[in-house]
Amino acid sequence: DAKTTQPPSMDCAEGRAANLPCNHSTISGNEYVYWYRQIHSQGPQYIIHGLKNNETNEMASLIITEDRKSSTLILPHATLRDTAVYYCIVSRPTDKLIFGTGTRLQVFP
Amino acid sequence: GAVVSQHPSRVICKSGTSVKIECRSLDFQATTMFWYRQFPKKSLMLMATSNEGSKATYEQGVEKDKFLINHASLTLSTLTVTSAHPEDSSFYICSARGWGGGQETQYFGPGTRLLVL
Numbered sequence: 719d720a721k722t723t724q725p726p727s728m729d730c731a732e733g734r735a736a737n738l739p740c741n742h743s744t745i746s747g748n749e750y751v752y753w754y755r756q757i758h759s760q761g762p763q764y765i766i767h768g769l770k771n772n773e774t775n776e777m778a779s780l781i782i783t784e785d786r787k788s789s790t791l792i793l794p795h796a797t798l799r800d801t802a803v804y805y806c807i808v809s810r811p812t813d814k815l816i817f818g819t820g821t822r823l824q825v826f827p
Numbered sequence: 828g829a830v831v832s833q834h835p836s837r838v839i840c841k842s843g844t845s846v847k848i849e850c851r852s853l854d855f856q857a858t859t860m861f862w863y864r865q866f867p868k869k870s871l872m873l874m875a876t877s878n879e880g881s882k883a884t885y886e887q888g889v890e891k892d893k894f895l896i897n898h899a900s901l902t903l904s905t906l907t908v909t910s911a912h913p914e915d916s917s918f919y920i921c922s923a924r925g926w927g928g929g930q931e932t933q934y935f936g937p938g939t940r941l942l943v944l
Contacts, residue, residue, distance in 0.1 A: 752932065756871075759918075759938070759940075760937055760938065761831075761833075761920045761922075761935035761936050761937045761938045762871065762920070762935045763935070764930075764932055764933070764934060764935075767930070767932060811931060811932070814861055814873055814876055815861070815873075815922070816873060817863075817870045817871040817872075817873075819870050820870060
């Protein structure tokens with residue numbers, strides 16, 4: 719079973735920041751937080767991952783709370799092409815990724 | 828990031844026939860690859876873990892004789908759906924664990940849509 723809880727859907731206006739929350743209260747010390755997204759009829763796309771420090775790359779920022787029980791993925795300036803299902807997954811680097819139901823993000827004009 | 832390809836992208840076959848799907852890591856070597864399936868409006872479900880040179884490890888409820896997995900090289904894994912039936916129609920996605928942009932994680936292929944008539 720997935721170890722994360724995400725809202726089923728969210729809306730965001732184009733150009734605004736999209737903040738996607740994820741709860742992972744049972745995360746273990748050696749488990750990372752991974753974020754992927756899946757645009758309709760495509761394979762999942764890797765976005766970012768982190769252990770305990772906040773991370774940023776060209777796609778997004780990942781904010782992990784100090785107790786590591788929750789995190790937020792931030793898309794700083796959402797575009798229509800960011801409309802997708804976003805999956806938050808906790809896993810050790812050598813383990814398989816188990817997908818939950820994710821958050822369906824709809825970016826509107 | 829690392830690139831994973833799948834072939835074919837979509838296939839239609841008759842019931843009772845076998846279908847082979849290829850998964851390749853194009854710019855990195857992958858000792859471990861994974862196979863998922865996804866039904867419409869559902870999440871990805873892990874079918875099996877494929878390790879180069881050894882037998883695949885199947886998830887509970889997945890028939891290993893039905894879904895044959897071969898991982899003969901560090902860049903290629905194949906999934907063969909044997910004696911396909913309409914209920915096997917699904918979106919099959921592979922992934923490979925590798926390095927891309929300085930990060931080691933799983934990278935996914937574009938998926939193969941199988942329709943069994």
